Each structure stands twice: as structure tokens, then as C-alpha cells.
Amino acid sequence: MTPERARWAAVIAYMAFIFLLSSIPSTPALPGRTDKHLHALLYGGFGLVVMRALARGRPDGLSWAMVVLTTLIAALYGLSDEFHQSFVPGRQPDAADVVADTVGAALAAGGYWWWGRGRSRTEPPPPV
Numbered sequence: 001m002t003p004e005r006a007r008w009a010a011v012i013a014y015m016a017f018i019f020l021l022s023s024i025p026s027t028p029a030l031p032g033r034t035d036k037h038l039h040a041l042l043y044g045g046f047g048l049v050v051m052r053a054l055a056r057g058r059p060d061g062l063s064w065a066m067v068v069l070t071t072l073i074a075a076l077y078g079l080s081d082e083f084h085q086s087f088v089p090g091r092q093p094d095a096a097d098v099v100a101d102t103v104g105a106a107l108a109a110g111g112y113w114w115w116g117r118g119r120s121r122t123e124p125p126p127p128v
Contacts, residue, residue, distance in 0.1 A: 007053040014049050015077060018042065022081050026090035039097050040104030043074050047105030050074065051112045059116035067109045074105030 001009065021042075027035075050070045055061040078101030082093035 003057060007049075007057055010049045011046075011053050014046050018046065018077070018081060019084065022085050022091070023088055024091075025088055036096060036100040039078075039100035040107070043078060043101040043104035044108035046077070047071070047074055047108035048112055050105075051109045055116070062113045062116035064113065067106070067113050070109040071102060071106040074109075075102040078102060078105075 047070050050073055051062065051066055054066045054069065055063075075098065078098040081101070082095075082098055085091040086093045
């Protein structure tokens, strides 16, 4: 498998992982009664793998447009995830979950872009 395909396979695997988590019929109650931080953390990871795939694994290839595209991809996947949950017994869709998903992906993508900016100024680009 080429490195390019491996990066996109990681995106698809991460999406499948989110789908599987969303398929669990009933989740345990959390302390504090909110799971928004978990949504943000999970989709933050999703944002990182999407950014890495879009940049072809090169920190010097990151752009602000990729941050926006990653955020849009995560928001749409979060929306589809909530739609999926509407068919899972014991689960219901929640717009606040989509917001948390989007914020988590945006923060991670923006942080990765920021890190890549600094890194590309101080280090030579990695071999492809």
C-alpha cells in the first residue's frame, strides 16, 4: 500500500471506529452528565488524520484552506453520525454533539496547521 493510500485508509478506519461507537445501543451515564468533551476529543483525532491525509503527510504542505476543509468534513460526518444514532435504540441525535464534534476537529486541525507552520520553518521537509 502506498503512503498516500495508507493515510486515507487511516481516515476511513477512524470513521469506521466512530460509526461503531455510535452503534452502541446504550452508553453509561457519565459524571457531570455531559459527553461533549469526549465528542471534541474523538473528533479532534479525526481532524488530525484528515489533515495529515490532505497534506500528504508533509507538515510544510499544510494550509489554512485544509483547516477549513477538515472542519467541514468533520461537521458533515458528525451530522451523519447523529442521523445514524437516530436509528440506534436507546440513542438520540443531539445538535450539541455536532457542535462539539466540529469544534474538536477545528481546534485539532488549526493546532496541527500552527505546528506545521513552525516546523516547516525550522526543519527540512520529510521525504515523501
